[in-house]
Amino acid sequence: MHKKSAAPTFYSVPAKRQASSSSSSYGDVLTLQKWTLDRNLHLMELPEDVLYLLFRYLDLTSLGRLCQVCRKLRRLIQTDSVWLPFSRHQLVIREPQQGNLTKCRTCLPSLKEQCRMARNWTKGINREITIVRHHSRQLPWMQYDQIHPKTMWVSTGEYINCYKVLANGLFQEDKRRKLGPLHRDVTRFVVKDSLVVSGCREGSLFGWHSDTGKTLFCYVNVHTEDTQCVDFHHNLMVSGSRDATLKILSMDEQYNSNQPRATLRAEDRVWSVAMAPDGSTFASGSAGCNGSYPLIIWDLCKGVMDCSLGQDHRRGAGILDLKYEAPDILLSCGYDSYLRLWDLRTEKCEMMWEEPFDSAVYCVKTDGDCAMLTGTARHGMTRLWDKRATKPVQLYYAGHRSSPVYSLAFDCSHLYLALDISISMLDFSIYR
Incomplete structure (x- = not known):
């Protein structure tokens, strides 16, 4: 009889996180775990939307380390949607309004970069x-x-x-x-x-x-x-x-x-x-x-x-x-x-x-x-x-x-x- 292989450890979700997740996110994780019972998958084989779902369970330190794994993960983690939850809970210095105008979106640093600099502002890390x-x-x-x-x-x-x-x-x-x-x-x-x-x-x-x-x-x-x-x-x-x-x-x-x-x-x-x-x-x-x-x-x-x-x-x-x-x-x-x-x-x-x-x-x-x-x-x-x-x-x-x-x-x-x-x-x- 064919024996099903166990799911890789990076698909497991802590019980506390599961309890606090929305019903849709929890259902997505259960579907993912059931799907991975049939085969061993590498992390990079997962669809990008599934990777974005996994990024939600990582802290700032883990995201920073994951950026150094490969170019694909670095590109995905640079997306503003990954950093938006963190920007809501810390003091991010916004670009001041210039009258009725603001800088164009392409001229602004990425939200990841803004969160990094916000840490420097709050900790007093600067060069004069x-x-x-x-x-x-x-x-x-x-x-x-x-x-x-x-x-x-x-x-x-x-x-x-x-x-x-x-x-x-x-x-x-x-x-x-x-x-x-x-x-x-x-x-x-x-x-x-x-x-x-x-x-x-x-x-x-x-x-x-x-x-x-x-x-x-x-x-x-x-x-x-x-x-x-x-x-x-x-x-x-x-x-x-x-x-x-x-x-x-x-x-x-x-x-x-x-x-x-x-x-x-x-x-x-x-x-x-x-x-x-x-x-x-x-x-x-x-x-x-x-x-x-x-x-x-x-x-x-x-x-x-x-x-x-x-x-x-x-x-x-x-x-x-x-x-x-x-x-x-x-x-x-x-x-x-x-x-x-x-x-x-x-x-x-x-x-x-x-x-x-x-x-x-x-x-x-x-x-x-x-x-x-x-x-x-x-x-x-x-x-x-x-x-x-x-x-x-x-x-x-x-x-x-x-x-x-x-x-x-x-x-x-x-x-x-x-x-x-x-x-x-x-x-x-x-x-x-």
């Missing part, structure tokens, strides 16, 4: 490189171009420099699109819709076309003191200053640049402004020293205060940076060492995260999903946060000196930090 060095101390600001994701803009003194971001993350200066000089040092600028709009330390506002570098406007003496912050939506621009005023201006040529559409009294020095994505409102953050609310939402069309946020701000707990994630979702950070998420529909702080070292938070950036990065006032210190957790995920130091992180930018593999005398890059794509 100084890519730009300043001759003197600066208060730099940096931002990705929203139309050309591989283009970075960085302010240095009276100029705004344009850099092409290479495949290895390093910068290559594009001298044809160097903007300036301004009348005084650049404060903050914003890049979107093929425009670069910047504030100046003597109270002026400047605008350029980001592709050609052509000057579009120069609004002189808009404020009596430093123009600390600026933002715009379509043809309307909002600027804030140390003179405790907010100015709403039009960027249309037919309007006189010396006559703002509206002047709003903030009752304190204005450190930050942000326009809502739909252009209906904008937020302003002030120093919070005169007993007024440091965070205010304004109606852009009417030019009046819509609401004030927060009742528990300490004196001097000014707002240094603001970021809209949606028309009704706002992130704020500042001197009180807190990062807050506000729901403008309820006018309440829905979540808050505290900097453990009680350091001022200078800037915040988000990937639009779960990852957030904040730059602090000391030692080039940057923190990675997960919205689903209350404590920080990881801490990074850069610059090897006590410098604030004035601004930052990132993608899924690199983190760029603007420090007082340099621009540092942390490379998380390394193998270790």
